[in-house]
Ligand code: SF4
């Protein structure tokens with residue numbers, strides 16, 4: 159299977175970002191203080207509240223999303239699918255956020271076995 163999500167859940171249980179929890183908070187506060195009109199990080203109003211910090215490795219901060227859930231069919235689902243942030247919608251081809259850790263055209267995702275890797 160290629161270029162199709164297998165719903166393995168890796169990318170939601172281990173979200174890689176170049177932003178620290180503190181930076182996410184600053185972005186969220188900027189959005190909040192701008193009367194919820196402006197955000198320099200798209201979707202920060204969703205992103206900041208949904209992530210739980212796990213660990214830092216190299217330049218990446220790892221988080222788990224609170225909205226991911228495994229159902230009876232053993233597949234992982236997004237609990238806010240209809241309104242999920244752009245970085246999730248576009249994964250692993252997100253333009254604004256550096257999530258293309260694989261770094262190769264045939265391996266855009268950093269997760270082994272991801273359906274978007276050849
Ligand atoms: S790692 Fe890839 S296959 Fe797994 S849930 Fe994320 S996008 Fe889908």
Ligand code: SF4
Nearest residue numbers: 170223225226236246
């Ligand atoms: S919002 Fe949905 S798609 Fe995005 S990380 Fe959370 S569970 Fe995954």
